[in-house]
Amino acid sequence: MKISITAKLFAAVLATALLVALAMGVAAHLNLKRGFLGYLNEQGELRLEAAVPGVTAGYRANGNSWNFLREHPELWYKQLRPLADDEGRALDPRERPPPTVSELTGATRRFALYDTDRRRVAGFEGSTAPEVERPIVVDGVTVGWLTMARFEAVSSAAERRFEDAQWRSRWLVGAGAMLLAAGIAVWVSRALLTPVKEVAAATHRLAAGEYGTRVHIEARDEVGQLAVDFNRLAHTLQRNEEMRREFMADVSHELRTPLGVLHGELEAIEDGVRTLDRESVRSLQAEVATLNKLVSDLYDLSLADVGALTYRKADLDVAETLRLAAGAFRERLSERGIKLALVLPEAPLMAFVDERRLVQLFNNLLENTCRYTDAGGMLRVSARLDGARVCIDFSDTAPGVADEQRAHLFERFYRTDASRNRQSGGAGLGLAICQRIVEAHDGRIEAKASPLGGLWIAIELPQGAA
Incomplete structure (x- = not known):
């Protein structure tokens, strides 16, 4: 099946746009995933730092012991509340502070408290080797460890909703890019290939012998130069064809004139109208000389045209x-x-x-x-x-x-x-x-x-x- 150059160009532009969109989508997904998880872990660490004073205060207020959390684990998240806001101002313990970004993403659910023997007191149970930990120091003595398990994947509903929204955005942007690429491909195919098709059609007419064919393309690029060269070629072929016809007509005329004279002279002699004397022979020789010179000149020109005229x-x-x-x-x-x-x-x-x-x-x-x-x-x-x-x-x-x-x-x-x-x-x-x-x-x-x-x-x- 013959595929037109328009279809090939359209497919090439569309395929290129598709590959670029896919590459950008994959790269954006990887970068966003890594960056988003890094952001979640960074916010979690900040929240971990803010929770240390509250946990330390709870230890002091309950007889310097962690038993109150072992006996009443429901107090765990209350102990994680920060005692001061981001600007260092004290918060009223009777009021619930506004949730932080890390709390919205579920970072506090990954917090855990360990005593000095590394036994879990409260909090997250999913990690035996926490990656982030902060010491709980009371009177210069470390009495426990507040830890956070790092995010390795998006898990919470809110985080998944965020990721799904990013995927939807990528698909929408990708689809829009594909439609735009398709539109551009169609425009480029028509804008660039229409003059090329015009030149191709004119070439077919020229090959069929229509030497008066011309193309009218005003572009100032390679296609425009191609049109100029085509018109110049067509003009040359037209001129050569005219010269060929003129040449044949001129040769026929030049040969017919002396041959006509010779024919007339010979008929006159044959019919007895003119006698075969020195004068008639001289006249015949003159016409033969004219023919001989014409043929010699034509032969020299033909040799010169093909570069075969000898020179010493x-x-x-x-x-x-x-x-x-x-x-x-x-x-x-x-x-x-x-x-x-x-x-x-x-x-x-x-x-x-x-x-x-x-x-x-x-x-x-x-x-x-x-x-x-x-x-x-x-x-x-x-x-x-x-x-x-x-x-x-x-x-x-x-x-x-x-x-x-x-x-x-x-x-x-x-x-x-x-x-x-x-x-x-x-x-x-x-x-x-x-x-x-x-x-x-x-x-x-x-x-x-x-x-x-x-x-x-x-x-x-x-x-x-x-």
């Missing part, structure tokens, strides 16, 4: 690599009417990188400039050493990218809605690959607004050995 890092002169890469694009940039400006140091600028991946990085950024920068513009490429980092900047002229769009430039298939779009020939994967390459080198890449009016790509790489 070594110390490399970044400035010289930039010169060679820019030189390879100089003619294309010139054809587009874009001026290239290199601001590079003459001294080697060493970084610990993979040369092949670094060239791929530079080629992607230079390709973007060729595709998207307006004719008559300019590209400025610079590199410098800043502390232990090598800083590389690609800054071009218009068109620029809006602030809210720059944060998405490194996402797959992302394009702005201005001039940097699919019509320029790009699939929107170049900057995503650039980001993976830079991060694999423990570097950082960032898109900013260019002071020239276009886009500024800032790259930082770790410095290599000089």
